[in-house]
Amino acid sequence: MATCTSVPVTIPKDGPLTNVMIKDIVSTFFANEWPKVDSETLVITHQTGYANTNCVVERPKPKGETHSEPLKVFLKINGVLDGEIEVFEHLVPNKHEEAQLCYDYGLSGLGAKLYGFFQTQDGAFGRIDEYLDARNLEPEDVEDENIRADVAKAHAVFHAMVSQRKKKPIQLYYDAVTGGLAKYHKMDKLKRLANEGGVSLDDLVDYDFVSRIQRVTDRLESIGAKNGWCIHDVQFMNVMVKNNPKQGESKVVLIDFEFVFQNYRAFDIGGHFMQKMFKWFDKDSQIANCRPYTDEEKRHFCEEYARQWNEATGESDTGEQVFMESELGFLLAITFDIHNMLCFMDQGDDNDPLSLLGLNKLFKEFASQYEKLGLESLGHCT
Template identity: 25%
Template sequence: MSLYIKNVLVQAKNCYRRLIDMNKSTYGKLQMCGTEEEMREIAGRICRNYLHGAWKSVDPADLDFKRISGGLSNFLYYVALPSDVTKLEGFAHESSPELDDHKKPILSSHSIYMEEPKKVLLRIYGQVHGERAMDAIVTESVIFTLLSERRLGPKLHGVFSGGRIEEYIPARSLLTKELAEPAISMKIAEKMAAIHSMDVPLSKEPNWLWKTMAKWMKTARDERLAPDSVGKNEEEQNIIKQLKPIDFEKEIEWLKKFVSSVESPVVFCHNDLQEGNILLLEDEIPPSEDDDFVQYDSKNSKYVLPQFDDQNTSDSLTSHISDTGEPRLVLIDFEYCAYNHRGFDIANHFQEWAYDYKNPEHPFYYEFQENLPTLEQKEIFIKEYLKHYHTNLSENKNQVHDPSIDEINQLLCEVEAFTLATHLLWCLWSIVNASKSQIPFGYWEFALCRLEHYMRLKQEIVKKDKFGFPQKRKICEVDI
């Protein structure tokens, strides 16, 4: 099985290269953002080639077409069939008496209601050159397909040179404060358990964390924190002076040794499950020219779907609840996905409760440490996670697993240990992006913030180990 999958991945890479070489002119226009007419024509041609039914005959001029993203990683376009079926080329009612059978068009009045999607999301890759870029595209496409098959992500309608056609999902990204909503938090735990129980054709060795840290550390040391590096202003210069003395290589080695003593199962992880990567499904409302259909997520260099005003959040939430009374969530953006320790994925999600990336002014994020999950909130999340994780792996899907107190305490310990790793990882990420990215974000401030939390937690752990101080209380038999 593994050899077969490897061959498929190799063939997929070669296929992508051939497709891109064969269609450079078409793909290039979309990637370079031509006029709206050019993009509409190309989008119509792609949809006509890869979709069926009404898409085969519709005039691109009649498509509902809108660019909904312009980030550095991808370009996204909303493409929909016209609501007026008479605008479809060759339209004629199937019972029209004036036409002979052999002269009637293939398209009938009811064909638009057949299985073809009425609206799609057209994704154009922003970077397809280089071996690493190609590997990333293939890996991400394989994962996207697996998630689609398991109904954990949007449906995949087609893969073409330089991009793919996805199911369009009317949704918005969560607000940071919504992560603490009990119903939403428990649903996120369920979704995370589903991701963690997947068997994905990637390396099962948990080395993503350390390889990524090592790569970013080298860039930080050789470029961003080089002896001659300077900040754009006095504040940046002051932060750089505080960061330069840090021996990040030594910190990574200490951290690697520390977490190795913690037994945390290796699973397929998202590794960046923050609110911007969790969509709450909305009603079927297409994007409007008058609406701010997308908002910029400065931390992740991408555009995201709009969010409700704070005062309307609780009232609006009720319209996004399923028939079972649960919020309908979809996880997106598996850019950093890899096999990793489950403790990291959960710890990283918990830390995101404290960061809100909607600040319109520098440093373009808010930090509210008081919003970090309480022990009780962690326990509820972990219990829900373990319940679904064990059920997913069980042959009897109807049998509900009730996690023991020891299981919950064990995972709490894993989360506590890997919280250190989350701070150091995103500290290095922020240093690497500082001065390099054109995105308005306080990278230097964010790097120093995460480093300070890392150092504080490290000192607490060293003290406990040295003086035998008691660990944080463990839960006992309580009703959670």
């Protein structure tokens, strides 16, 4: 179990953590070798993280000595997320629950080990995790069938994972997201901001996502779609590819569990297929310069997923069943991103042209998939 440990550190208000502070945090969990390290010899590499302090901390290798404690760890101190998470705050895990999810996933052998969960003297929460010698998944990576299979298996294990966290009804999410999208429907402010940014969002803002989401979830229920612990934020930056995996070891690791709650497993699977088309933090374009997932690749992913899901649950799902669910989940994942981006526009008066073009790409993919699945013929939507 992930128990919370108090550490003798207060987060500076006017600068980063010092080497001494970082050493004190790590030494709380590794009490034999780390306390003897000269803090000035630590190599600390800060990484970009949305609202969080993330860094890799490395100590010198002892000369002529073996070591029982890790030489390198990943340190994360949670900041305050704002904006789009507010509408989901009754669903997302608190920091202790998130740490427990990390711990549980680490026990599967597929996730990074959780070494420690802590709270600073001023109330901030953080974690010490296993350092992963890995890089972010790139869109082209999933064209490799071995990497694609490992991503599928990782999601199946996570979705089926046994956790102490209480399961909440998935309808709570759909009530929240449709309530948000109803708020933004036909909002003049969003149209104005987009036009000021040089991109029209009129068609997207006027589109009735709410009734269409209901049709998607009705269809999922009609085919017996399964639920699981979904990550929701399945952008490719939240999948790590190991640089030097051991023989027989998975090449990938899933990270970032700040949005984990119960949902249709199709949400993450379809979302993974959708995210291949985007690179949200690229400075030149948020739309990836590569081809989308092919149907053949999707079906291979779903076969691998079903095999791992059945192994974890004792069920007998087929790849075709998972594929049918994922085609609908693709639509749900798009509306999650659209909702969050419209929320950010509304709250932050954002009209970055790259984001606007990304939004229109999402809208185009939604409309195309919705028509392909024949959902439009079920009735009239505006």
